[in-house]
Amino acid sequence: TGFVVDKERGLILTNRHITGVGPVRATAIFDRHEELEVEVVYRDPIHDFGFFRYDPSRLRLTSAAEIVLDPAGLTVGSEIRVVGNDAGEKLQILSGTIARVDRNVPEFNSVYNDENTFYAGAGAGTSGGSSGSPVLIASGRAVALNAAGTDGAASSFFLPLHRVCYSLEKLRHGLPVPRGTCMAAFLFKAFDELIKVGLQRRHEEEVRAVFADATGMLIVDSVLCEQKVLRPGDILLRLESQVCINFVQLEERLDANVGSCLAVLVSRGGLEMELQVPIVDLHALIPRSYAELGLDVVHGLGYHAARRAHLPLDSGIYLARPGYIFESLNCDWGSLIISAAGKPTPNLDAFVKAIEDIPDRQYFPVLWYDLRDFRRDRQMKTGFAKMSRAWSPLRIWHCKKGAGDGPECWESMDMPLPSSLPRIPEPPGRAAMLTGGDKLVRSLQASLVTVRFRTDQRFVTEASDTGASEGVGLLVDAERGLILTDRHSAPQSLGDIEVTLAGSATVDGEVFFIHPLHNLAFIRVDPAALAVLHKGKVPLQSARIAKGAKASIRAGEDLHFVGFDNQGNTFSAEVKVAAVYLPSGKDEFPAWTVPRFRERNLEIVVLADTPEDARGGVLCDASGQVRAFFGQFDWQGARHGEETTEAFGIPANVFSPLIEALRKTPTIQPEVPSLDxxxxxxxxxxxxxxxxxxxxxxxxxxxxxxxxxxxxxxxxxxxxxxxxxxxxxxxxxxxxxxxxxxxxxxxxxxxxx
Structure with a gap:
């Protein structure tokens, strides 16, 4: 929810967690269902409020109106109405009574948390959609801004409007909104609690002499690492020689002294200490630039994340949105990247310098921490990320305007692509070949490959929900690098494919052909990588595919399974064919609830004794001639809708015509006629x-x-x-x-x- 606070200038007040902190496209829906685009003109760096702006001249049906702000009207016992889009209902009116106005900020398990302000509380029962709603009294004036609530309870939390009015007045005059911080978060504590940590009774008496109704004072709860003067537990006695016991007074002095120092008197462990505390520009501690690469978004650590993790602001780069590159490390949002490609990344500029010359598809080392659970687990994590410039270029965004200069304007700059090509590691050749195993394993190892597929979850069309899968493939043309696999391992062309050949070299590939009807796909290895493998004498061998009568399989036949287990080890086992049948009726592969490939019109090979832990492979005769490809089939379970995967055989007479067609015309995808x-x-x-x-x-x-x-x-x-x-x-x-x-x-x- 938002509400108009200046109808002449078109200013809408709402929450900071609604305006967001990065580039935003937003639309406001007015009373008569009119929709207008709005722009962010200001978002507070700390408190949960911000302003949108719309063009008042474009309203045709809705009468111009505004709600007057009245911070002084927020008093205990006031009957209030919270008017807004509660539970997505566009307009709801919730009632309540202000129970308290001196509550400390509610704590939420998130990176962002408000600080250095009181919150008001009432049992208004607000829920999702009420964020940004005005809290109105009988006169129709707004006395607070709805900001949060408690799940499973009626408690609602309201932000007082003192800093809102201060910011609004600056915006009306086209001025910047100065916001200062001493890099410390304060809490309000009762006198009796403060006595336990060193407050003297005479301090309480001095406060009561100025504020007769006072019940407590401010104490430092936490500080940033850069704050070297104040400490947690310091009780604020005086600010610029004045008794200061509330956040309004504190913030007025902070905002008025950005760039200078304030004289502060504190009680530390029962001793009075006079301190000169530097006041820093709070806006400068909030990231106003970020980098985008491979659908990942990173920026500087920022005030809120640094405070929550108690880390210096230059500790590293914050991963705001994981994309294709860092998801490969299981590096989720909220991670702090401290090194990339062997170079420290204390800030955004250092990060860009570290990665700007890394070629596409090149792996590079990364060091990071997971800040989401940092209070419990501070172990540094390591791994290798794969550069991907195909999804998006390395793009740097900067916020150029805002507040007194008008609406925010985010500008981007694309960094040039590196000129160097990805380095292809020198293959170990025959040294990495399996020397143990039986005759069949040794004869087919040069033809069996493992396949790893990955795409971004936002671009999953046929892949699993995770966007990643692993499987097995069969090298059917060693000269051209053509590999047969299943649609579990290569579900779609939009993604990244890696193939490990002969158990000794991992190279990039591409999904060249996906069978529209059956669980089959063909991968083509990168020609440059294939040339390196041939030069390195990696023993690649085209599989011998059965032809004629041997291309079909009968129930009861004794065959050999050769393939991989779930740990990637190659093994063989004698197996018996239980049935070759077309799944029909209750046995057919069920349809997905989303549009996705489902196997049909295929007689599958079912084994009586499928090897335990078999990921996939081939069914062959005693000479190593491939009679069937043993691939993984995906379908949706009937009970809970979970994805189920099981391996079955696909006879050679199904895919051998496709192999022959690709050998004759390797650059043209084979046609698949169908009766539909x-x-x-x-x-x-x-x-x-x-x-x-x-x-x-x-x-x-x-x-x-x-x-x-x-x-x-x-x-x-x-x-x-x-x-x-x-x-x-x-x-x-x-x-x-x-x-x-x-x-x-x-x-x-x-x-x-």
């Missing part, structure tokens, strides 16, 4: 009972003969779904049995293709 239907398997015995005499005898004999040769029950293909706007719309219907296509008898889903 889904089919299900139905037993011929059941079908003949329901359609007695209507099925051609020749077709029945052909299907029985074909299925018998495969060692399975005779089944027919029945249409289960017809894709709207597809090739078969208005031609085929659900329930149709496919007897033949182009004059060829249909006994399996593969026959259709």
């Amino acid at each position: 239907i889904e089919v299900a398997a139905v037993d011929v015995a059941t079908l003949t009972r329901g359609a007695a005499g209507s099925l051609p005898r020749d077709w029945l004999q052909a299907v029985l003969r074909r299925c018998g040769q495969q060692g399975q029950v005779a089944r027919a293909m029945r249409v289960s779904r017809v894709l709207a706007t597809g090739a078969s719309e208005a031609k085929l219907k659900a329930g149709d049995v496919l007897l033949s296509v182009a004059g060829k008898t249909i006994a399996s889903a593969l026959d259709i293709e």
Whole structure:
């Protein structure tokens, strides 16, 4: 919520956590549902308030009006109304009674927290959407600004308007809003509490002589590391020779003395001490520039994060939004990056210097702390991040205006791309090859690869919710670096692919082709990296794919599994084929609740004894000839909607035509003709009972003969779904049995293709 406080200048008051602290695009919806764009003109560096500005001349239907601010009207016992967008209802009116006006700031488990002000409290029961609402008294004046509430309780917290009025007056005159800080946060404590930490009774009497109704004083709660004069526990006795017991008086002196020193008298451990405390520009301690790279956003540490973690302001760079680069380290928001590429990063300029020459796709070391749990865990973390300049260039943003100079204006500057190419490590060659294992492992290790895919979570189209996956691939053309894998390992082309070949070298690749119907994809290794591997004599070998009758698999066959476990180790095991069937009916792969690939029209190979902990690999005969690719299939579980992954075999006769097509025309993606239907398997015995005499005898004999040769029950293909706007719309219907296509008898889903 926001409300107009100056109808002539178009100023809207709201919370700081609504205006945000970076570039903002915002729209205000007025009483008559008119929408106008608004701009940020001021946001307080500490207190939870800020101002938007709109163009009053553009209001057509809504009458110009403003709410008068009355800080002095905030008193205990006042009946109030909180008017605003509570719970997203656009206009709600909540009632309450001011219970107290001297509450210390509410503590929230976040980086930002208000300080050096009182808050008022009432049982108004405000919830989400009420942030920025005016707290009105009977006269219609606003006495406070709604700022927060307590989950599960009716307690609401209101910000007094003293600094709001001070800032508004400056804005009306087109002046900057000076804000000073002694880099210390104070709390209000009762006299009896302060006596326990050294306050003397005569100090209390001196205060009561000036403020007869006084109940306590201000004490330093925390200080920034840069504050070398004040200490936590110091009780504020006098400020510039004046008794100071409230935040309004304190902030008036701080704001009026930016850049100079204040004479402060404190009680420290029972002893009076006169101090000269420097007053710093508070606006200068709030980051007003940031860097954007690979969807990551970083800026200087800033006042609030430094205070919360009790770290110097030049400790490092704050990761405000993790993107493609730092998410690879599991480096989340709230992390403090202290070193990149072996260079310290105390501030934004140092960070830019450290990374500006790192080539795209080059790994570099990073040192960081996790500030979100810094009070408990202060262990430094290390890792390697991968540079990515494809998502966005290295862009530096600066805030040029604001407050007295008009609306904020954020300007960006793109840094030039580095001229150097990523360094490709020298491969270890045969030295890294597995020397143990059985004959099959040694013969296929040069063809088996591991695949790692990653994309930014905001650009997930077919990948898992995390945007990352790992799997197995098969090198089918060593000269061109062509790799067969599944859609679990290479779910979409928008992302980053890394391939580890022969267990000895990791290189970049690209998703070249994704099968539109089946769980298959082809990856192409970066040609420059492939040349280095060949030069380094890395033993790359194209897999031998079964052809002819061996390209299909029968139930009951004894085969060999060769692949990887979940730790990345290569192993082999003897396996038996339990079934080769088309999942149909209750066994079909279920549809996702979001648009995402689902396997269909594919006879999968199911093993009777799938090796435990097998991530993926191939099914081969005793000579090492690949009979099937053993890939990972993803689908959505029925109970809780969680993602389920399980490995099944894909016979060689499904993907071998694609391999041949890519070998003939390696730069052209193969065509995949389709009838745009889904089919299900139905037993011929059941079908003949329901359609007695209507099925051609020749077709029945052909299907029985074909299925018998495969060692399975005779089944027919029945249409289960017809894709709207597809090739078969208005031609085929659900329930149709496919007897033949182009004059060829249909006994399996593969026959259709």
